[in-house]
Amino acid sequence: MRNILIIARRELAAYFSTPLAYVFLVAFLVSAGAIPFFMGRFLERGQADLQPFFAFHPWLFLVLIPAVGMRLWAEERRTGTIELLMTLPVTTWEAVLGKFLAAWIFTGLALALTFPMWLTVNYLGDPDNGVILASYLGSFLMAGAFLALASCISAVTKSQVIAFVLAVGAGMILMVSGLDFVLGLFRGWAPQIVIDLVASFSFITHFGTIAAGVLELRAIVFFLSLILLFLAINGQVVELKKAG
Amino acid sequence: MENLIEVQSLRKRFGSVLAVDNVSFTVKRGEVLGFLGPNGAGKSTTMKVITGYLPPSEGTAIVCGHDIRTSPVAAKRTMGYLPEGSPLYGDMTPEGFLRFVASVRGVNGQKRKERIDQLIEQIGLGEVLHRRIETLSKGYRRRVGLAQAILHDPDVLVLDEPTDGLDPNQKHDVRELIRAMGGTKAIIISTHILEEVDAVCDRAIIIDHGRIVSDGTPAELHAKASEHNAVFIIMADGDAVRAVERLKAVSDLAKVDRRKGANGSSEVVAVPKQGAFVADKVAAVLRESNIHVSEIRSEPGKLDTVFREITTNDRQSAARQ
DSSP states (O other): OHHHHHHHHHHHHHHHTSTHHHHHHHHHHHHHHHHHHHTSOTTTTOOOSOHHHHHTHHHHHHHHHHHHHTHHHHHHHHHSHHHHHHTSSOOHHHHHHHHHHHHHHHHHHHHHTTHHHHHHHHHHSOOOHHHHHHHHHHHHHHHHHHHHHHHHHHTTOSOHHHHHHHHHHHHHHHHHTTSHHHHHHHTTTSOHHHHHHHHHTOHHHHHHHHHTTOOOHHHHHHHHHHHHHHHHHHHHHHHHHTTO | OOEEEEEEEEEEEETTEEEEEEEEEEEETTOEEEEEOOTTSSHHHHHHHHTTSSOOSEEEEEETTEETTTOHHHHHHTEEEEOTTOOOOTTSOHHHHHHHHHHHTTOOHHHHHHHHHHHHHHHTOGGGTTSOGGGSOHHHHHHHHHHHHHTTOOSEEEEESTTTTOOHHHHHHHHHHHHHHHTTSEEEEEOSOHHHHHHHOSEEEEEETTEEEEEEOHHHHHHTSTTTTEEEEEEEHHHHHHHHHHHHTOTTEEEEEEEEOSTTEEEEEEEEGGGOOOHHHHHHHHHHTTOOEEEEEEEOOOHHHHHHHHHHHHHHHHHHO
């Protein structure tokens, strides 16, 4: 546990030692703030809630989270520091978790910095703050799932750019699997159980309930188990790729 | 003396390529082992297995009693490792980096501060302590890598080309450092610089095509040179033919050669049988023949030559197979 925190602290510091952190935070805050106004009719709806704000989070994360996760392992492999890290007395698990944790905390920080949105709706009306808190938690969990995926993919390659592109692609697949036109491809020939299975893997399906203000246990379990699954694969990939 | 490193029948495959083939050796406390071999011979791979970075395909390495396969973390705790090229986190400062390594190594609090201060002094990092590592010169980067490896004062040190890319002064400093630590630790260094073997190693292993082709002290290695203890005489061209004739009559000599030198001089090389010391005899023969020499010297045999002979012989026999 100590090692996980030591590694996480180093990783977190690494984010802020390059412009990446600030560029990301600005990009995230600008898009997270602007999209609900321009595309979500945030004000015109005349409702004091953050529903349009959260509804766009899956799309925002799809593009921005891979940018946070892409360097985690690709950079270690490119510079060879992975050899240094993995010959320190730490286990692969501690390294994987430490890195993931740092990226997740960083994402959490970005999410927390959207608090002016919350202040705005509280100023304009009388929103259900419990719902907003639940939505934030759900959004944070979903970000974790995107991150674990990005971290896992980052271990496959030495190039951050490739890691980014692959993570966006894989994230896309996970996201759209719940959309109607994708499910439509399966309807007609696949049995209902397959369609349900495909739909059940969708971030959108699970986040939909969260954005609506219902933090279902099912959604929590879904995102947490995805995080664990991707991190487990991540550890295996790190082990396998060391030789290359 | 205790064996701190035991490498047992180690094999490492990458796909169909056998990079390390049945390598076994031990290193005792107080011993500095030089690891030699052509590029791609398997030196770095062997070191990567010993330090627990790569898992062995067969066999194992036991470091301070810990099997690298079954208790890797315990084994890694006892070791310091400088990977090839000294990879470092470029976005950190040497100070931040050493603090990070110290924390992971369990060196904390006041002890951490003292130890890092001591290293900064010993290795000479004072000037660059707060600069980003990516902006440092190769020499400084190597020094940071060394500092990181010896930070926790480990019993076992594995240094992959520790002097590569350093200037002669820095090389000297690093060798001094290794020699100073050599008394109390077991150290493996890999190198391409054969003079380094004489300078710091108690023992040298030559590895080629993943196999150990020679294992012995530097003196034993010198003895393998075909020109071991050969006598080199420089004289005027006119005398050289006569000198060769006379020397060929000496029974202790295996071979006498004449090589063209500079400025109308020749170098006569007298190679003794079984590395015997023949300088006296050669000098006496030349004196009797009234041959004037401008230089006469005896050489233990160049390690370069030994290295080339051992590793190319092996290659030829491998090709024949």
